[in-house]
Amino acid sequence: MKKLVMIGNGMAGVRAIEEILKVAPDKYTITIFGQEPYPNYNRIKLSNILQGDTNFEDIIINPLEWYQENQIQLYTGETVVKIDREAKHVISDQGREVDYDELIIATGSNSFILPIPGADKIGVTGFRDIKDCEMMIKSSKQYKKAVVIGGGLLGLEAARGLLNLGMKVDVVHLMPHLMERQLDPIASSLLKGELESQGMNFLMEKETVEILGDEHVTGLRFKDGSEVETDLVVMAIGIKANTAVAKDSGIYVNRGIVVNDFMETSEPHIYAVGECAEHREIVYGLVAPLYEQGKVLANRIAGIVGEAYEGSVTGTQLKVAGVDLFSAGEIFEDGTTKSIMIYNEYDGVYKRVLTRNDLIVGIVLYGDTTDSTRLYRLLTKKEDISGVAIFQTACSGESSSDDIASMPDDELVCGCNGVTKGAIVEAIQAQGLTTLDQVSHCTNAGRSCGRCKPMVSNILAHTLGDQFDATAAQKTSICGCTTVSREELVAEIKVKGLTSVKEVMNVLDWNNEEGCTKCRPAINYYLGMIYMDEYKDDRDSRLVNEKMHANIQKDGTYSVVPRMYGGVTTAADLKKIAEIAEKYAVPLVKLTGGQRIGLFGVKKEDLPSMWEELDMPSGYAYGKTLRTVKTCVGAQFCRYGTQDSMALGIELEKKFERLDTPHKVKMGVSACPRNCSEAGIKDIGFVGIDGGWEIYVAGNGGVDLRPGDLLCTVKTQEEVMEMTGAYLQYYRETANYLERTSKWVERVGLEHVKEVLANEQTRKDLNERMDLTLKKYIEPWNEAIQNEEIQDKYYAKHTITSGSESK
Amino acid sequence: MIETITRIPVAHYANLKERAGYSIKIDDKEIALFKLSSGEVYALENRSPHPKGGVLSEGLVSGRFVYCPVYDWKISLVDGMVQAPDEGQVRTYSVERKEDILFIVL
Numbered sequence: 006m007k008k009l010v011m012i013g014n015g016m017a018g019v020r021a022i023e024e025i026l027k028v029a030p031d032k033y034t035i036t037i038f039g040q041e042p043y044p045n046y047n048r049i050k051l052s053n054i055l056q057g058d059t060n061f062e063d064i065i066i067n068p069l070e071w072y073q074e075n076q077i078q079l080y081t082g083e084t085v086v087k088i089d090r091e092a093k094h095v096i097s098d099q100g101r102e103v104d105y106d107e108l109i110i111a112t113g114s115n116s117f118i119l120p121i122p123g124a125d126k127i128g129v130t131g132f133r134d135i136k137d138c139e140m141m142i143k144s145s146k147q148y149k150k151a152v153v154i155g156g157g158l159l160g161l162e163a164a165r166g167l168l169n170l171g172m173k174v175d176v177v178h179l180m181p182h183l184m185e186r187q188l189d190p191i192a193s194s195l196l197k198g199e200l201e202s203q204g205m206n207f208l209m210e211k212e213t214v215e216i217l218g219d220e221h222v223t224g225l226r227f228k229d230g231s232e233v234e235t236d237l238v239v240m241a242i243g244i245k246a247n248t249a250v251a252k253d254s255g256i257y258v259n260r261g262i263v264v265n266d267f268m269e270t271s272e273p274h275i276y277a278v279g280e281c282a283e284h285r286e287i288v289y290g291l292v293a294p295l296y297e298q299g300k301v302l303a304n305r306i307a308g309i310v311g312e313a314y315e316g317s318v319t320g321t322q323l324k325v326a327g328v329d330l331f332s333a334g335e336i337f338e339d340g341t342t343k344s345i346m347i348y349n350e351y352d353g354v355y356k357r358v359l360t361r362n363d364l365i366v367g368i369v370l371y372g373d374t375t376d377s378t379r380l381y382r383l384l385t386k387k388e389d390i391s392g393v394a395i396f397q398t399a400c401s402g403e404s405s406s407d408d409i410a411s412m413p414d415d416e417l418v419c420g421c422n423g424v425t426k427g428a429i430v431e432a433i434q435a436q437g438l439t440t441l442d443q444v445s446h447c448t449n450a451g452r453s454c455g456r457c458k459p460m461v462s463n464i465l466a467h468t469l470g471d472q473f474d475a476t477a478a479q480k481t482s483i484c485g486c487t488t489v490s491r492e493e494l495v496a497e498i499k500v501k502g503l504t505s506v507k508e509v510m511n512v513l514d515w516n517n518e519e520g521c522t523k524c525r526p527a528i529n530y531y532l533g534m535i536y537m538d539e540y541k542d543d544r545d546s547r548l549v550n551e552k553m554h555a556n557i558q559k560d561g562t563y564s565v566v567p568r569m570y571g572g573v574t575t576a577a578d579l580k581k582i583a584e585i586a587e588k589y590a591v592p593l594v595k596l597t598g599g600q601r602i603g604l605f606g607v608k609k610e611d612l613p614s615m616w617e618e619l620d621m622p623s624g625y626a627y628g629k630t631l632r633t634v635k636t637c638v639g640a641q642f643c644r645y646g647t648q649d650s651m652a653l654g655i656e657l658e659k660k661f662e663r664l665d666t667p668h669k670v671k672m673g674v675s676a677c678p679r680n681c682s683e684a685g686i687k688d689i690g691f692v693g694i695d696g697g698w699e700i701y702v703a704g705n706g707g708v709d710l711r712p713g714d715l716l717c718t719v720k721t722q723e724e725v726m727e728m729t730g731a732y733l734q735y736y737r738e739t740a741n742y743l744e745r746t747s748k749w750v751e752r753v754g755l756e757h758v759k760e761v762l763a764n765e766q767t768r769k770d771l772n773e774r775m776d777l778t779l780k781k782y783i784e785p786w787n788e789a790i791q792n793e794e795i796q797d798k799y800y801a802k803h804t805i806t807s808g809s810e811s812k
Numbered sequence: 813m814i815e816t817i818t819r820i821p822v823a824h825y826a827n828l829k830e831r832a833g834y835s836i837k838i839d840d841k842e843i844a845l846f847k848l849s850s851g852e853v854y855a856l857e858n859r860s861p862h863p864k865g866g867v868l869s870e871g872l873v874s875g876r877f878v879y880c881p882v883y884d885w886k887i888s889l890v891d892g893m894v895q896a897p898d899e900g901q902v903r904t905y906s907v908e909r910k911e912d913i914l915f916i917v918l
Contacts, residue, residue: 024843030899031839073864074862074883076863076864128899183862362818466871492899497912517874517875518874519831519849519873519874520874521874521886522872522879522884523878545832545872545873546872548872548881549870549871549872549882552870553870556880557867557870557881558844559864559865559866560865561865561866561867561880561882607868636847721893772828797827798829798834799870800830801834801835802835802836803822803823803834803835803836803837804837804838805821805822805836805837806836806838806839
């Protein structure tokens with residue numbers, strides 16, 4: 006296989022790789038270098054993160070598993086500093102050399118930072134990546150006042166986000182009108198009025214000449230001599246193609262890396278795509294053209310003779326601080342244009358279409374963008390508009406459905422992902438889709454910026470006709486087998502008294518009779534949660550690890566992790582583990598992250614006898630359950646310890662072990678605030694203080710790194726147990742299956758949880774249900790050893806030599 | 813040329829549980845045997861076509877499909893085809909039943 010290397014791990018580049026995998030799946034071994042320490046995420050949604058509408062995990066487009074599944078070697082947090090064109094390899098800032106046959110440069114762009122005195126002070130940032138967002142969120146906790154330089158789309162989104170974070174925000178703009186490249190003066194003054202009413206303050210026609218302050222920014226000075234105070238400066242003036250590595254390596258660079266119609270740079274075998282590339286003197290910054298470029302590039306690299314890239318006409322559908330905007334083509338009138346306008350100041354709606362010689366040449370829509378797709382089609386297809394009603398009257402009522410009917414099949418609905426109406430209709434009909442979620446999943450429509458979702462929903466309604474159920478279409482079903490959501494499922498189980506996984510799927514009309522790997526474990530969990538000790542677990546509805554009570558490894562072997570309460574063991578137990586590891590020739594013995602000993606690489610058929618010889622309970626290192634309670638040494642030995650952390654850890658683990666939870670639960674107990682057990686990043690963490698315990702919740706040390714929040718402080722170990730039981734049970738009863746406590750607390754709100762748990766009677770009831778549930782569990786390794794049927798069904802390997810009679 | 817068909821007895825039908833997979837080793841071949849809720853029995857090579865491999869016998873069985881336990885690919889038990897959006901095919905073996913004895917045809 007040939008070697009393909011890509012510098013850059015952003016939306017445009019990774020999309021190009023996806024296209025390459027589609028057209029030439031086995032042609033290249035692929036290596037990607039990304040400067041940021043993350044997989045590919047949706048940069049368009051950064052403003053949502055800032056505005057608190059979403060979190061980082063939700064905007065990841067390609068999770069790390071995607072890279073693994075496609076065997077892509079990904080180096081994150083690593084920058085390529087040199088391309089050696091002679092030797093055909095790249096060199097990273099960590100000294101790594103990787104050879105290539107073909108090289109893609111997809112380095113994107115950087116925030117343009119004004120070259121003025123003081124621009125390097127602490128408190129000055131761009132608005133371009135996760136790091137910038139985190140910096141702004143952090144500042145908002147410490148400071149009150151922010152200034153955004155730049156009254157374009159990016160600047161206004163940053164300003165809206167900072168307002169949401171509780172800061173006072175001034176927006177500085179050089180020009181007399183906001184967003185002057187997309188809006189005409191009328192639309193822009195409407196927008197300004199709206200934003201002012203939301204609390205933004207504008208400093209128009211101001212040119213910033215200096216950033217004031219010592220180390221940290223304290224204010225700005227403008228050209229007219231006036232000054233403004235601020236603690237945070239966000240520069241959102243524009244972007245600058247990131248061309249440094251290309252330029253240093255002798256590739257021809259103008260404003261961007263110059264490419265031809267096949268995305269080839271001046272050097273053979275080197276291509277550029279995305280915001281770093283300049284095509285016919287244009288550097289594009291919107292996602293749709295970049296995805297078009299990716300397609301052309303993929304064909305080129307796959308060796309397919311495909312269409313050339315001839316540039317894009319861009320229509321911009323935007324939402325700024327709750328206002329819908331659309332803009333395409335020319336903005337300003339000249340002597341040869343004629344305008345068609347609707348201006349409804351009362352409803353805040355303004356629409357203007359600019360025409361020349363019976364053709365539409367420009368569109369600006371403010372407040373109502375329902376006409377955008379139709380008008381944009383007239384613009385790009387250069388259709389004669391004489392006799393055409395430009396604006397649909399609002400009173401027709403069924404206009405949306407008519408619109409869909411008259412829409413040609415090849416019309417683009419999702420510009421980001423290049424999905425046409427025809428493709429959506431075909432997917433709905435061929436695959437029997439009924440919800441927006443399903444359509445997005447099957448076609449990619451609506452998965453990038455999300456603006457086309459209302460249109461996709463209309464198409465769904467039109468295609469399904471009478472069968473369309475509007476409320477059902479909007480909700481998130483638990484999987485593709487059903488349209489039922491989590492809340493409905495739980496309610497139906499209770500109301501109809503459904504008692505088994507099979508019955509649930511049957512009565513609730515699952516379209517896939519025996520379910521899938523998403524719904525079956527979920528239903529099994531909910532049934533166990535609802536019926537507590539009366540439910541008989543459906544072992545075959547659990548996924549491999551929980552079914553086998555061992556973690557499957559990628560070669561089909563398993564790992565064995567015995568329970569070691571609180572991470573405390575004995576010399577005798579260690580000897581036993583060592584002997585068994587030797588006897589079974591275990592390839593790897595390792596301490597796990599949760600203070601346990603893991604034996605890795607065990608054959609399935611050896612599991613029961615190993616368990617029997619170990620004679621220890623399962624450590625449940627594989628389950629959606631309490632994993633481990635990590636403890637520090639504590640008051641028994643440590644000179645700093647104020648509480649007996651080991652004793653509490655052991656009591657917690659003995660009480661809650663084996664409990665089914667929506668997702669895994671980890672705990673930590675520290676005897677003092679030095680917190681050696683890292684209790685601050687556990688689902689539940691306990692920190693001993695003089696005379697009591699602090700209980701922290703919703704911490705996470707994994708993908709979704711999050712410090713725990715203080716739930717409460719209690720005095721005694723009994724109170725710790727009572728509060729923990731109630732908290733865990735409330736999580737069990739209200740979280741979605743596979744929702745970690747960190748996500749759950751963010752969804753329902755810490756204050757809400759505190760309120761619920763403040764009531765003594767509620768805590769008592771929760772604990773009663775918890776105790777009833779805990780009664781049903783039996784030790785699974787021992788059960789397997791005792792039960793031949795289980796051994797035969799799950800752990801036997803039947804070896805047969807051909808010619809013999811039976812097994 | 814004479815073609816030889818080898819029938820290997822592998823299990824008693826009544827011993828197999830529904831919706832379960834069994835791993836069976838015949839010489840150097842590893843085969844996964846599945847009994848469905850309908851009572852049908854299918855045999856596949858016990859190896860996922862995923863580039864990183866993985867076994868199938870411990871996967872979740874739903875209708876005439878098994879989900880690969882390691883990477884969650886959905887695979888038809890009837891013809892071994894991997895279902896979209898993933899691609900590939902697993903080798904299948906025909907299974908014959910004489911009274912209670914199940915034979916795999918190699």
